[in-house]
Amino acid sequence: MDAISNGPVPxxxxxxxxxxxxWAVLFNPDNAKALGINPTGVAVWKALNGSKEIxxxxxxxxxxxxxxxxxxxxxISEFIEVLTRDGFVGYELAGNxx
Amino acid sequence: xxxxxxxxxxxxxxxMRSPRSVDIDLTSRCNLKxxxxxxxDNPSVSYKDLPAEEWLTFFEELGRLGVMEVCLAGGEPxxxxxxxxxxxxxxxxxxxxxxxxxxxxxDDEIAEFIASTGRCNYIQISIDxxxxxxxxxxxxxxxFEKAVRGIRILQRHGVSVASRLTIHHFNVGKLDEITDFxxxxxxxxxxxxNSAGYLGSCxxxxxxxxxxxxxxxxxxxxLLRLENEHPGRISAAAGPLAEARHWRRMEQARVRGxxxxxxxxxxxxxxxxxxxxxVRSDGVIVPxxxxxxxxxxxxxxxSLQEIWLKSPEMMHMRLRHMIPLSEFDFCxxxxxxxxxxxxxxGLAFSITGKVDYPSPDSCLRKFLADGGSVP
Numbered sequence: 001m002d003a004i005s006n007g008p009v010p011x012x013x014x015x016x017x018x019x020x021x022x023w024a025v026l027f028n029p030d031n032a033k034a035l036g037i038n039p040t041g042v043a044v045w046k047a048l049n050g051s052k053e054i055x056x057x058x059x060x061x062x063x064x065x066x067x068x069x070x071x072x073x074x075x076i077s078e079f080i081e082v083l084t085r086d087g088f089v090g091y092e093l094a095g096n097x098x
Numbered sequence: 099x100x101x102x103x104x105x106x107x108x109x110x111x112x113x114m115r116s117p118r119s120v121d122i123d124l125t126s127r128c129n130l131k132x133x134x135x136x137x138x139d140n141p142s143v144s145y146k147d148l149p150a151e152e153w154l155t156f157f158e159e160l161g162r163l164g165v166m167e168v169c170l171a172g173g174e175p176x177x178x179x180x181x182x183x184x185x186x187x188x189x190x191x192x193x194x195x196x197x198x199x200x201x202x203x204x205d206d207e208i209a210e211f212i213a214s215t216g217r218c219n220y221i222q223i224s225i226d227x228x229x230x231x232x233x234x235x236x237x238x239x240x241x242f243e244k245a246v247r248g249i250r251i252l253q254r255h256g257v258s259v260a261s262r263l264t265i266h267h268f269n270v271g272k273l274d275e276i277t278d279f280x281x282x283x284x285x286x287x288x289x290x291x292n293s294a295g296y297l298g299s300c301x302x303x304x305x306x307x308x309x310x311x312x313x314x315x316x317x318x319x320x321l322l323r324l325e326n327e328h329p330g331r332i333s334a335a336a337g338p339l340a341e342a343r344h345w346r347r348m349e350q351a352r353v354r355g356x357x358x359x360x361x362x363x364x365x366x367x368x369x370x371x372x373x374x375x376x377v378r379s380d381g382v383i384v385p386x387x388x389x390x391x392x393x394x395x396x397x398x399x400x401s402l403q404e405i406w407l408k409s410p411e412m413m414h415m416r417l418r419h420m421i422p423l424s425e426f427d428f429c430x431x432x433x434x435x436x437x438x439x440x441x442x443x444g445l446a447f448s449i450t451g452k453v454d455y456p457s458p459d460s461c462l463r464k465f466l467a468d469g470g471s472v473p
Binding site for chain 2 (some may be wrong): 015016032057
């Protein structure tokens with residue numbers, strides 16, 4: 001079995017609708033799932049590129065936001081689990097990398 | 099205290115950066131001539147179609163703006179021979195779609211294609227009867243058989259089917275049979291209801307087609323009973339069932355002396371201009387397909403986002419909810435004002451010639467004065 005990429009990869013069909021007050025809706029047109037996300041969630045989404053593992057994303061969030069809670073790593077892991085469950089992100093098979 | 103609460107609720111709404119949904123009249127052509135059609139016979143509409151390329155360019159703009167879905171109607175959208183190409187454009191631009199149809203032109207090929215996209219929320223087929231006599235009364239001979247065939251084809255291909263029952267003078271006495279037909283014979287999970295409204299072609303056929311006070315009373319009581327017998331399977335955003343629900347709540351609130359409903363007391367109507375916008379078949383952008391005379395711009399010429407965020411007419415539609423009903427002579431002295439929304443601006447315009455006016459069609463006080471009673 002091929003190894004998978006280091007970090008989660010955003011589904012290219014997913015739509016990020018940035019609404020007002022920096023809140024956003026993530027929408028997956030393939031399964032009609034929609035997820036309301038806060039500004040931290042938006043930053044996490046934008047950080048996903050397949051090469052970043054969760055600790056690196058956490059580090060970026062800590063740099064970007066003040067008063068980041070101690071549970072941030074757990075929170076981001078859970079958020080990415082939800083994104084994975086609803087088809088917003090996946091993991092690329094290493095064998096598929098060009 | 100009432101006015102404080104109203105002030106708090108009626109602050110100008112925040113506007114999303116782009117509409118979530120766009121209603122598109124893909125074509126001005128239809129193979130039927132339904133007596134109550136809201137679309138045809140509107141003097142402010144230019145009944146012409148755009149080539150596919152224009153729509154495809156527009157869909158790219160919608161994709162860039164993050165629009166989530168489009169609702170395709172007309173006219174009859176299946177009249178477009180290039181429908182597949184248009185749907186491919188919608189899919190390519192990361193959107194989902196709904197189609198509103200009479201069902202008569204649906205065949206296996208297009209149904210299979212729609213299923214293959216995986217992006218169709220539903221296709222809504224109008225069903226006004228349980229037999230050719232009841233359905234065809236307003237929609238034309240042969241339309242019942244074709245609509246049912248269209249639904250069967252869609253079901254065979256696994257496409258989600260919704261159904262809309264428009265209630266009029268000729269089918270109001272058959273709502274039990276129609277409900278049984280849609281839910282049991284057709285096997286649909288539910289259906290929506292409305293009634294023939296004073297719009298488009300219905301204006302010239304209103305006396306024959308529209309519900310009288312007696313018809314409306316009958317429709318409301320029957321639908322409330324049917325809703326009770328089939329929980330969650332009969333829906334309504336307008337028409338007799340919606341009115342029956344709302345008018346009951348209004349009367350109960352009035353009797354109890356409740357202060358106000360959260361969206362009551364002013365021209366709040368549906369709130370659609372905060373969520374979506376519409377485009378006519380000739381490419382003119384309008385606030386809503388019930389208000390096709392308010393031209394905001396043209397697709398591929400004007401920026402949809404600019405219109406959405408900055409058009410004075412759109413802003414006005416959003417602020418319309420700050421106009422208190424108590425300002426209107428029509429509403430003066432009405433004890434239902436705190437619970438009333440002024441209802442559909444499209445119907446208000448069609449009946450009175452004014453958008454910023456309560457719709458007399460859905461006025462409870464008028465209904466009671468005309469001999470009706472709260473269901």
